[in-house]
Amino acid sequence: MDMALLRANAHRVLDDATIPELPNHYRGKVRDNYDLADGSRVIIATDRISAFDRILAAIPFKGEVLTQTARYWFEETVDICPNHVIAYPDPNVVVGKRLTILPVEIVVRGFLAGTTGTSVLTLYRKGERTMYGVTFPDGMRDNERLPEPIITPTSKAFDGGHDEPLTPDEVLAQGLVTPDQWQTLTAYALALFARGQQRAAERGLILVDTKYEFGTDETGRIVLADEIHTPDSSRYWRAATYPARFAAGEKPESFDKDFVRNWVVARCDPYRDPVPPIPDDVIVATAAVYIEAFETITGRSFAIGPDEGRVLDRIRRNLAAFM
Known part of the structure; x- marks a missing residue:
């Protein structure tokens, strides 16, 4: 990405996606959601970045x-499990099936690995050895590969x-x-993660960890919602440099939210102090890190389109048919 071009367009930020013409607005940490009468949901991804249970920038x-x-x-x-997607009317917007999350x-x-309070590395450093129903041996090192991927569920914090x-x-x-739902969820999650690791390896990346959000549709079918394997929901490392950095006790090279997390953690306790x-x-x-992540993960170029004024105005025009 041309950094001069990126700096020249740095004003094109969507920090709020309030659209009064759309009904049933719910504002999440990163996304603004609108539930439509036909059973669909308009999900607008803003440029807010969330970590440590707060909006950072x-x-x-x-x-x-x-x-x-x-x-x-x-x-x-899509061959592994159903997802909520119906349409993409704007680069920032997905219209999806409304689910019961x-x-x-x-x-x-x-x-x-990890930096948050619920990450296995944070808990391991505190001396915990049994986490999420899994027992870890003594003597493990930061950022060490686990014998096999594990599922570490957390309660879904609403509001x-x-x-x-x-x-x-x-x-x-x-x-x-239910037990049947848990069996389906874990099977879907491990299969999705395996596919993600496979595709990431083909791009010279390691998919380290990720989170999935699932819901049920009107028939009770479990459907993948929200997002999948993005730099916000996942941690990626560069495969080429991981072995040497791990051997030296250095942090792996990454291009995910750790870039901002690490900057914040170096200056305060984000769970207690003002950021x-x-x-x-x-x-x-x-x-630039997010754009590089997109290009590396997908193998596609990210093009900064023409400046059409406020990002929210463009989104409103593209959503006119839903209003």
């Missing part, structure tokens, strides 16, 4: 990157709450899903 073109990356993966995995988030991990770690037994004991303003150069550099 707005990154130019991030919403477009997320939508188009998820589109690539939805199309690559299941109250458990499925996180699949292939490595002892801005905190996700909480769960074991599979707790998922079932709390009645969050300092993120400088413009970090914002632009983060935008």
